[in-house]
Amino acid sequence: xxxxxxxxxxxxxxxxxxxxxxxxxxxxxxxxxxxxxxxxxxxxxxxxxxxxxxxxxxxxxxxxxxxxxxxxxxxxxxxxxxxxxxxxxxxxxxxxxxxxxxxxxxxxxxxxxxxxxxxxxxxxxxxxxxxxxxxxxxxxxxxxxxxxxxxxxxxxxxxxxxxxxxxxxxxxxxxxxxxxxxxxxxxxxxxxxxxxxxxxxxxxxxxxxxxxxxxxxxxxxxxxxxxxxxxxxxxxxxxxxxxxxxxxxxxxxxxxxxxxxxxxxxxxxxxxxxxxxxxxx
Amino acid sequence: xxxxxxxxxxxxxxxxxxxxxxxxxxxxxxxxxxxxxxxxxxxxxxxxxxxxxxxxxxxxxxxxxxxxxxxxxxxxxxxxxxxxxxxxxxxxxxxxxxxxxxxxxxxxxxxxxxxxxxxxxxxxxxxxxxxxxxxxxxxxxxxxxxxxxxxxxxxxxxxxxxxxxxxxxxxxxxxxxxxxxxxxxxxxxxxxxxxxxxxxxxxxxxxxxxxxxxxxxxxxxxxxxxxxxxxxxxxxxxxxxxxxxxxxxxxxxxxxxxxxxxxxxxxxxxxxxxxxxxxxxxxxxxxxxxxxxxxxxxxxxxxxxxxxxxxxxxxxxxxxxxxxxxxxxxx
Numbered sequence: 001x002x003x004x005x006x007x008x009x010x011x012x013x014x015x016x017x018x019x020x021x022x023x024x025x026x027x028x029x030x031x032x033x034x035x036x037x038x039x040x041x042x043x044x045x046x047x048x049x050x051x052x053x054x055x056x057x058x059x060x061x062x063x064x065x066x067x068x069x070x071x072x073x074x075x076x077x078x079x080x081x082x083x084x085x086x087x088x089x090x091x092x093x094x095x096x097x098x099x100x101x102x103x104x105x106x107x108x109x110x111x112x113x114x115x116x117x118x119x120x121x122x123x124x125x126x127x128x129x130x131x132x133x134x135x136x137x138x139x140x141x142x143x144x145x146x147x148x149x150x151x152x153x154x155x156x157x158x159x160x161x162x163x164x165x166x167x168x169x170x171x172x173x174x175x176x177x178x179x180x181x182x183x184x185x186x187x188x189x190x191x192x193x194x195x196x197x198x199x200x201x202x203x204x205x206x207x208x209x210x211x212x213x214x215x216x217x218x219x220x221x222x223x224x225x226x227x228x229x230x231x232x233x234x235x236x237x238x239x240x241x242x243x244x245x246x247x248x249x250x251x252x253x254x255x256x257x258x259x260x261x262x263x264x265x266x267x268x269x270x271x272x273x274x275x276x277x278x279x280x281x
Numbered sequence: 282x283x284x285x286x287x288x289x290x291x292x293x294x295x296x297x298x299x300x301x302x303x304x305x306x307x308x309x310x311x312x313x314x315x316x317x318x319x320x321x322x323x324x325x326x327x328x329x330x331x332x333x334x335x336x337x338x339x340x341x342x343x344x345x346x347x348x349x350x351x352x353x354x355x356x357x358x359x360x361x362x363x364x365x366x367x368x369x370x371x372x373x374x375x376x377x378x379x380x381x382x383x384x385x386x387x388x389x390x391x392x393x394x395x396x397x398x399x400x401x402x403x404x405x406x407x408x409x410x411x412x413x414x415x416x417x418x419x420x421x422x423x424x425x426x427x428x429x430x431x432x433x434x435x436x437x438x439x440x441x442x443x444x445x446x447x448x449x450x451x452x453x454x455x456x457x458x459x460x461x462x463x464x465x466x467x468x469x470x471x472x473x474x475x476x477x478x479x480x481x482x483x484x485x486x487x488x489x490x491x492x493x494x495x496x497x498x499x500x501x502x503x504x505x506x507x508x509x510x511x512x513x514x515x516x517x518x519x520x521x522x523x524x525x526x527x528x529x530x531x532x533x534x535x536x537x538x539x540x541x542x543x544x545x546x547x548x549x550x551x552x553x554x555x556x557x558x559x560x561x562x563x564x565x566x567x568x569x570x571x572x573x574x575x576x577x578x579x580x581x582x583x584x585x586x587x588x589x590x591x592x593x594x595x596x597x598x599x600x601x602x603x604x605x606x607x608x609x610x611x612x
Binding site for chain 2: 183186190191194198206
């Protein structure tokens with residue numbers, strides 16, 4: 001195998017590199033919470049929960065009880081069940097919309113940063129135009145125009161995320177594309193596609209992924225905001241935003257009711273923990 | 282020069298547009314290199330060495346303008362289609378860059394980078410490519426090559442990384458290897474090892490090599506021919522023994538004098554070349570070295586000396602007042 005004498009000893013005995021990194025408690029708490037959230041959301045149909053849409057007019061705004069763990073809302077629907085089913089919507093929208101942004105924005109940004117020239121001006125210019133619209137207003141206009149559905153909501157939130165992803169990808173590509181290893185790859189006869197996919201993408205994906213995690217949290221909040229304004233998912237499906245919106249109506253009637261209190265703490269808690277994840281990385 | 286010429290660079294000039302005006306990085310350079318031969322290109326920072334190597338590889342910055350002719354293996358590289366050029370690079374032409382910290386992709390393992398280069402040019406299946414990679418790593422003197430395949434560049438030392446870069450460059454058995462300051466970023470102790478490795482692999486594979494360096498000590502004894510560059514021009518060119526026996530160009534002499542010598546008394550000040558290279562965006566009318574040359578006369582400031590032959594046609598220099606005294610052999 002080795003055809004040459006190994007005259008030089010670099011002093012480093014080759015040993016399988018052990019990669020041990022201490023991850024803080026916060027990281028594991030965040031991960032644990034995330035896994036719990038996902039598990040509950042995914043398993044919602046098989047969990048022994050009351051239907052999230054069945055109304056019980058005798059039990060309106062009920063407090064915590066064994067029957068209704070988190071009480072009921074203004075129409076007597078089980079809050080816990082609505083919360084968990086709402087998580088499904090929020091998570092689907094919150095994950096799918098940034099994925100649209102990640103793939104389209106990331107691809108555009110890398111191509112723009114790598115090829116430069118007129119294509120870059122075009123991409124950056126059109127993204128600036130998109131950024132010039134106030135995002136929430138644009139989202140409101142489009143959902144009002146296209147109609148309320150989860151698909152439309154995901155689509156518009158995804159498109160709104162493209163410019164930010166494009167900028168992150170382009171910035172990373174710009175700094176990387178003039179680095180020596182890219183020139184080295186060119187000198188070794190690599191095609192543009194290979195350089196983009198094999199040399200640049202593994203480098204660019206790291207900041208993009210960190211940004212993706214933040215975007216998920218932001219998207220969940222924006223979806224909540226749209227639903228709160230009544231332009232998110234159509235009723236009677238629950239999402240966290242609609243639940244806050246409905247809870248607001250009960251605020252003057254029953255300010256201390258669990259539906260009002262819980263909403264104020266649980267929702268911001270989720271994105272904050274989610275944001276902790278990239279920090280812990 | 283020789284009949285088995287592999288590379289010939291004819292009248293190559295590289296112009297870079299800058300905000301301050303046109304920058305002539307390489308000014309009408311002529312070089313030839315036979316198969317299996319070694320050429321040293323020596324000069325200080327910014328004299329156009331790297332631009333010359335990039336011109337040969339056709340990897341100049343986007344805005345650079347290249348003129349002249351680069352003949353490699355019977356083909357004019359400037360006329361080749363991008364696709365043919367791409368196939369030639371890596372397969373017949375390879376480079377080792379200055380800084381192994383940046384010339385390897387930080388997020389891919391050594392194995393991935395080696396294997397993919399192999400598979401890009403030679404049609405090898407995964408197992409064969411892996412075996413070849415291990416052989417290559419062993420050939421460049423890396424202990425425990427099997428384990429190295431799974432490691433990332435940051436887990437290796439600078440010298441090891443440069444060895445990996447050399448292994449990648451050698452992977453497809455190129456006919457010409459361009460080593461662009463391969464030892465500048467390395468420890469002095471590692472430099473000789475890397476240079477010896479390059480020389481050994483060159484002999485073994487019978488490839489031609491261009492060593493680009495600012496250190497005359499590096500080219501002494503390791504090259505067949507030396508070209509000294511200054512401000513984009515080749516100012517002296519000679520077979521290595523002839524150059525060190527009798528250098529004619531004051532710049533070459535000054536470069537050699539600026540090398541620290543072991544036999545000098547401690548604390549001897551180094552005779553540095555005073556001044557700085559001329560601003561390449563404002564070319565001088567006369568000899569570009571004249572402002573720093575201790576032999577310069579009025580004629581040097583008004584007229585550009587052309588390359589002229591010394592005793593033999595192989596030894597050429599561009600100076601009106603060549604040094605006549607015998608310089609001592611290399612440091």
